[in-house]
Amino acid sequence: MFKSEYVHGIQLRKAKLGIPLLRPATLLPQTATEPFYNIVGGKVLMTLLIGRISVALGAVGDLTIHENPTTGTTEALCVAETVSNYAIEDLVGITGIPADGLEPALTGGISGMETQGVVLRIGELEWQLTASSTGEIEWLVFYIPLDDGAYMSIA
Secondary structure (H helix, E strand, O other): OOOOOOOOHHHHHHHHHOEEEEEEEEEOOOOEEEEEEEEEOOOEEEEEEEEEEEEOOOOOOEEEEEEEEOOOOOEEOOEOEEOOOOOOOOEEEOOOOOOOEOEOOOOOOOOOOOOOOEEEOOEEEEEEEOOOOOOEEEEEEEEEEOOOOOEEEEO
C-alpha cells in the first residue's frame, strides 16, 4: 500500500518563491513616488509581487512600480496602468518584464511573474501614482537573497 506523502504548501512556497514579506494595506501615494519596500545588505531576487486592493480606489491616475537603487539608475519594472476600475479584493502584480503593464488589465486576477524573477539592488522598491486618490493596497513580496546578509524590509 502506498503512503501518501507530500510537501506542505508553506514548504513549497518557500522552496519555489523564497521569503514572504507582507506590507499591510497602505493609502496610495498621492501624486508621488514612495518606497514601499527596502532592499538591504545586497542583491535579492524578487520572485513574486502581489498587490491586493483592500479599500476601493477612487479616480486614480496611472500606477507603476520602480526599482530605485542607492547607486545606479532607477528602473521601471512595468509600464504604468490606470487602476481606477479595480474592485476590493482585485489583485495587481508585475510579470517581471519591464515592457509589460501592471497586471491585470482590468480582469481582477494576475498570472504571477512570467520570468524567473527580477534582481533588485540595494535601495528601494517604489510605487508611483500620477494623481491623488483614495484607496489602499496591501503588498506581498517573495524574494531570495542573492548576497550574504541581503534582505528586504517594509519601508
